[in-house]
Amino acid sequence: MKLGSQLVVVALIAAVAVPVSARFVPGSHPWLDRVGLLGPLSAAGLVPAPVEDTGRSGPGGPGSRAGGEVPVIALPVETRAMQDLLSVIGSAEGAQAADLAFGVTGRIAEISVAPGDRVEAGTVIARLDAATAQLSVDRARLVLEDAQRTVDRLAQLTQSGAASTLQRQEAELALRTADLELKTAERTLADHQLLAPIPGFVGLIEPQPGSLVTSSTTITRIEDRSTLILDFRVPERLAPLIRVGDRLDAMAVSLPGSTVEGRVISVDNRVDEASRTLRVRASIGNPEDRFRAGMAFRIDLGFTGADYPAVDPLSIQWGSEGAYVWVVREGKATRLPVSLMQRNADFVLVEGDFAPGDLVVTEGVNLLRPGSAVTVTPPRS
Secondary structure (H helix, E strand, O other): HHHHHHHHHHHHHHHHHHHHHHHHHHHHHHHHHHHOOOHHHEEEEEEEEOOOOOOOOOEEEOOOOOOOEEEEEEEEEEEEEEEEEEEEEEEEEEEEEEEEEOOEEEEEEEEOOOOOOOEEEOOOOEEOOOHHHHHHHHHHHHHHHHHHHHHHHHHHHHHHHOHHHHHHHHHHHHHHHHHHHHHHHHHHHHHEEEOOOOOOEEOOOOOOOOOEEEEOOOOOOOOOOOOOEEEEEHHHHHHOOOOOOEEEEEEEOOOOOOOOOEEEEEEEEEEOOOOEEEEEEEEOOOOOOOOOOOOOOEEEEEEEEEEEEEEOOHHEEEEEEEEEEEEEEEEEEEEEEEEEEEOOOOOOEEEEEOOOOOOEEEOOOHHOOOOOEEEEEEEOO
């Protein structure tokens, strides 16, 4: 019972809406004609009869010019390349970075820099207590000097026959051994001083003077952020398109409006099987030091695809079989089915069977029928 009442209400609404739209919305006439309602409504007087040809109208419908030609505005078909814009999120890191640790175990005697300082390569970061290491160097130097004197003395004795050649060879071996021990002691002493291997900014320093550290204790991290490296991933469908040197725009997520230009510097040699993405790295400049390593960036990349016909968005019409446009061929209107490939604010890229010289109708489409004679008027400025 309830369903029957609903059907009655729907039928009443349709009985009122169809005649009203037929009388006051001329654009509905083609649809009513296709479903077979235009004739009965015209016979019943609900649809105004077409005006006879008086020089102001014709078979093309109201507003047609004499001779039955429908005035339309039509434009030539342009060809444009499809632009595929990809937006992804990536992370930044410094162009160079190094975690610093002493090469030996010892107790920190001095820290020469503060977190945030800008340092050059070779700057002393910290020193360990090196008293014992200095004693080892002094001892090794004394041994080397003694070995050198022994070699010099045996060289003179060998010439006079008082020393054998074997004694001289043993002395020379001891000299070389002492030299190596001195170099080893000097290297150990140098390891008590921590130097910056690259230019950059000093990070946080956890150990303090007096702390006992080993070769596995990280003292600080130095990062060069004059140039940042962005690490991100793109879908595998773009793997054949992305190239080293491609331009991109990057904007820090936390700093809206901070868009900078960058370039792709490296592309991985394989697609990740788990995520079906390709890893890509790009570089951006940071001359004003606005950005920090670890920041998240939105990265926009544009890819140029194949060429397609470009038409005005107003020309796209829809029917029961999909999208279509009206084209003017030899002064006649032709309905041409199209597939929409990409929609933009100013134009739509479509795929269809266009012929050379086709003009696509942008205004006057409601008056057209297949085969209608048309008059193309210039677009309004």
